[in-house]
Amino acid sequence: MNRKLYILALIVSTSFSSLITFAQDDKIKFGAYSRAIQETNRLGKEDTTHADQTSSGHVLVDLGININPDKNTEIQAIMRLKSELGGFFGAGTSAELRQLYIKGLIAKVVGYQVGDIYLKLSPFTLYNNYSEGSVNEAKIFSDLRNDYAYYENLNRGNYWWRQGAHGDFTLAMDNPIKAIRFDAFFVKNRGVVGTNPASFQAGGRVLFNPAGKFNLGINYINLFDVGATINSGESSRNPVVSVEPNLLIDKGNYKLRFFGEAAYAQQNFIDTGIVKTFPVEDYADLALNAGAGIELNKGLTFKAGYRYVGPEFVSSGAQSKRVNFFNTPHIFPLYGNRTFSQIQRTPTIYDLVRDPSIYNPYITTTWMAYDIRLSNALPYGTATPNRAGIWLDAGYKDSLEIIKANIHTELLGNVTGEGTKEKKKYSIVEGTVDFNVAKLIGFKKRLAVNGGYRLENTKRGGDSLVKVGLTSHLIDGGIEAEVFKNLDLLLGAKMLFSEGNEVLIGLDQFNRPIPGDIQRFNYNSNFSMLAMGLKYRFSKRTYITAQYHTFEYKEKVVDAGYSLNQFLIFFNMSF
Numbered sequence: 068m069n070r071k072l073y074i075l076a077l078i079v080s081t082s083f084s085s086l087i088t089f090a091q092d093d094k095i096k097f098g099a100y101s102r103a104i105q106e107t108n109r110l111g112k113e114d115t116t117h118a119d120q121t122s123s124g125h126v127l128v129d130l131g132i133n134i135n136p137d138k139n140t141e142i143q144a145i146m147r148l149k150s151e152l153g154g155f156f157g158a159g160t161s162a163e164l165r166q167l168y169i170k171g172l173i174a175k176v177v178g179y180q181v182g183d184i185y186l187k188l189s190p191f192t193l194y195n196n197y198s199e200g201s202v203n204e205a206k207i208f209s210d211l212r213n214d215y216a217y218y219e220n221l222n223r224g225n226y227w228w229r230q231g232a233h234g235d236f237t238l239a240m241d242n243p244i245k246a247i248r249f250d251a252f253f254v255k256n257r258g259v260v261g262t263n264p265a266s267f268q269a270g271g272r273v274l275f276n277p278a279g280k281f282n283l284g285i286n287y288i289n290l291f292d293v294g295a296t297i298n299s300g301e302s303s304r305n306p307v308v309s310v311e312p313n314l315l316i317d318k319g320n321y322k323l324r325f326f327g328e329a330a331y332a333q334q335n336f337i338d339t340g341i342v343k344t345f346p347v348e349d350y351a352d353l354a355l356n357a358g359a360g361i362e363l364n365k366g367l368t369f370k371a372g373y374r375y376v377g378p379e380f381v382s383s384g385a386q387s388k389r390v391n392f393f394n395t396p397h398i399f400p401l402y403g404n405r406t407f408s409q410i411q412r413t414p415t416i417y418d419l420v421r422d423p424s425i426y427n428p429y430i431t432t433t434w435m436a437y438d439i440r441l442s443n444a445l446p447y448g449t450a451t452p453n454r455a456g457i458w459l460d461a462g463y464k465d466s467l468e469i470i471k472a473n474i475h476t477e478l479l480g481n482v483t484g485e486g487t488k489e490k491k492k493y494s495i496v497e498g499t500v501d502f503n504v505a506k507l508i509g510f511k512k513r514l515a516v517n518g519g520y521r522l523e524n525t526k527r528g529g530d531s532l533v534k535v536g537l538t539s540h541l542i543d544g545g546i547e548a549e550v551f552k553n554l555d556l557l558l559g560a561k562m563l564f565s566e567g568n569e570v571l572i573g574l575d576q577f578n579r580p581i582p583g584d585i586q587r588f589n590y591n592s593n594f595s596m597l598a599m600g601l602k603y604r605f606s607k608r609t610y611i612t613a614q615y616h617t618f619e620y621k622e623k624v625v626d627a628g629y630s631l632n633q634f635l636i637f638f639n640m641s642f
Contacts, residue, residue: 205545
């Protein structure tokens with residue numbers, strides 16, 4: 068037997084023995100996540116160079132052991148057993164420790180957690196933005212994205228998964244401030260490669276009157292390198308501080324909210340290496356997002372605000388992307404019929420739904436690459452640098468939740484020109500709707516329709532060398548219908564159409580423009596993804612689904628493209 072499997076089996080057997088011993092005290096609890104997936108993929112007939120079909124799959128179990136040695140201490144460990152389908156006598160079988168942490172209370176006042184930690188502060192300091200390519204997508208897609216791609220990359224909401232220590236405590240106060248909550252953390256920043264310098268993140272939050280109608284948060288985070296671990300190059304410091312005031316005025320028939328965040332970020336460099344390099348100047352900038360909203364009892368909500376993010380505002384924890392567009396999808400990574408100049412596939416709306424390998428677990432001070440067809444106006448979310456403008460948001464939800472709808476608009480522009488005095492203008496219009504047909508017609512089974520549409524436009528005037536005009540349309544939609552008890556028919560469609568040109572200035576590792584590096588893009592792209600399947604629900608968190616997906620990509624500018632077909636069986640269980 069594989070040595071890792073033997074050790075794991077010993078741990079599990081010991082744990083079960085302990086479970087019997089401490090059953091009456093309930094000091095040990097077990098939980099598990101299990102998944103089985105088998106997929107068959109076919110490449111379209113237009114590609115005659117590469118293999119036409121691939122087949123892969125695996126079965127895994129994440130066994131969670133929760134130990135409470137006393138009422139103030141908790142130990143959580145998640146161990147993974149995984150076996151690749153098609154392996155022979157243990158080939159492709161692995162065992163590993165997936166997560167581990169210890170948390171508890173000191174003197175019943177100070178909370179702490181050591182080991183694996185989920186952290187989030189604010190959109191300008193520490194915030195894991197959702198990936199592109201989704202605007203209220205169909206259930207058949209969101210299940211795979213959340214339970215497969217996101218789960219494998221430990222994506223939970225807008226939190227980053229880090230490793231280190233976290234502590235918190237709350238002080239009770241007299242009026243008008245009833246309480247002050249303190250949070251602090253110190254974590255190791257995971258490097259992309261082993262030769263990277265030792266890098267850490269430290270920060271925290273002070274929240275005044277956390278449960279009150281008026282509260283004020285102060286956030287601080289700093290990503291810094293340890294200079295002694297650098298042989299050549301610069302030691303980087305990226306401190307960011309922000310202030311978040313929030314006010315709620317409840318008038319009974321309506322509620323008024325005022326909110327915002329103002330941030331200041333620095334990017335500092337110290338040449339501490341043995342081999343001295345060229346000097347890099349420090350820089351700093353500001354960011355602001357402020358707005359107000361009203362919530363009516365009739366289910367209507369309205370929000371509006373103004374955002375300004377300076378061109379040199381660098382906040383690694385808020386600007387690092389969830390997807391690494393330099394990663395190559397693992398299914399058919401190459402396409403084309405040219406033997407010696409094959410084309411490498413880049414992540415598309417198809418891969419974003421179901422490929423864990425393209426996702427990014429790292430935080431970096433260097434602005435990451437992005438696909439302008441998916442998101443050009445706000446590729447780094449709210450903290451995208453060199454943007455200023457207004458945003459509007461309106462929502463509606465009836466009391467029976469038959470219809471939920473939302474529309475969001477952004478009208479933005481560059482703060483400074485990018486390689487020219489002319490400034491780009493960006494516009495975003497995004498609408499979503501969820502329609503519970505079953506509730507409307509009194510149908511006792513599930514019957515729901517959802518959809519979304521996103522229009523993004525980029526424009527810049529000037530001569531032919533700097534003129535920009537790019538428009539993208541993203542369409543999402545789906546149907547979920549219960550045909551028999553607990554058996555759902557799922558249908559989904561996702562399409563992206565992008566046409567026009569964009570001109571970008573190349574940046575170095577310090578986010579500074581590279582003289583003469585002008586990157587020109589010209590697209591007339593069509594992406595379409597259709598899916599249908601059946602899903603049987605054993606319980607709220609356990610289901611099995613069989614699905615068929617088709618995907619087609621065409622680029623008319625260079626007459627390139629490919630098509631894919633996939634059939635998969637996916638079992639997901641959590642208890």
